[in-house]
Amino acid sequence: DAKTTQPPSMDCAEGRAANLPCNHSTISGNEYVYWYRQIHSQGPQYIIHGLKNNETNEMASLIITEDRKSSTLILPHATLRDTAVYYCIVRDVDNYGQNFVFGPGTRLSVLP
Amino acid sequence: DAGVIQSPRHEVTEMGQEVTLRCKPISGHDYLFWYRQTMMRGLELLIYFNNNVPIDDSGMPEDRFSAKMPNASFSTLKIQPSEPRDSAVYFCASSSQGPGNTIYFGEGSWLTVV
Numbered sequence: 001d002a003k004t005t006q007p008p009s010m011d012c013a014e015g016r017a018a019n020l021p022c023n024h025s026t027i028s029g030n031e032y033v034y035w036y037r038q039i040h041s042q043g044p045q046y047i048i049h050g051l052k053n054n055e056t057n058e059m060a061s062l063i064i065t066e067d068r069k070s071s072t073l074i075l076p077h078a079t080l081r082d083t084a085v086y087y088c089i090v091r092d093v094d095n096y097g098q099n100f101v102f103g104p105g106t107r108l109s110v111l112p
Numbered sequence: 113d114a115g116v117i118q119s120p121r122h123e124v125t126e127m128g129q130e131v132t133l134r135c136k137p138i139s140g141h142d143y144l145f146w147y148r149q150t151m152m153r154g155l156e157l158l159i160y161f162n163n164n165v166p167i168d169d170s171g172m173p174e175d176r177f178s179a180k181m182p183n184a185s186f187s188t189l190k191i192q193p194s195e196p197r198d199s200a201v202y203f204c205a206s207s208s209q210g211p212g213n214t215i216y217f218g219e220g221s222w223l224t225v226v
Contacts, residue, residue: 043116
């Protein structure tokens with residue numbers, strides 16, 4: 001079973017920051033937080049992941065709360081091409097194949 | 113790297129026919145995954161392999177489904193006989209071993225069984 005909770009949908013104005021929350025209150029010390037997105041009719045695309053510290057790459061930033069029970073994916077300047085379903089996943093670092101479970105995700109609509 | 117390559121991209125077949133989906137993982141990856149996506153059930157893990165050995169096939173829906181990985185660069189997912197309820201997008205993914213490893217997905221095989 002997915003161990004995360006995300007809002008089913010969100011809207012964001014083009015050019016503004018999109019902040020996508022994820023609740024993972026039962027996360028354990030061995031579990032990473034991963035974010036993927038799926039643009040319609042494409043395969044899921046890796047965005048970013050982290051364990052404890054905040055992370056940033058060319059696509060997004062990941063902010064993890066100090067207690068690690070929630071996180072936020074930030075797309076700093078959303079474009080229409082960022083419209084997609086965003087999945088937050090927690091995964092045990094010691095069980096490489098197991099527990100990579102996708103929930104329903106958040107459907108982000110970037111509006112012009 | 114070419115990424116995970118799947119074929120065919122689209123297939124339409126008649127009920128009762130055998131369907132074979134193919135996957136070439138990213139070179140050097142130790143893990144290969146097969147997922148299925150439908151509107152009703154979302155993205156489901158069917159089976160995964162480690163070093164060509166099936167590790168967990170608990171997600172395979174029934175005996176009509178089988179998956180093989182004869183070598184590190186090729187895997188198949190076979191449905192025999194196919195049924196209309198098997199219509200879905202089937203994704204193959206691969207990853208390397210190690211803490212914080214990332215799974216990379218192919219573009220999927222869109223299967224329609226009529």
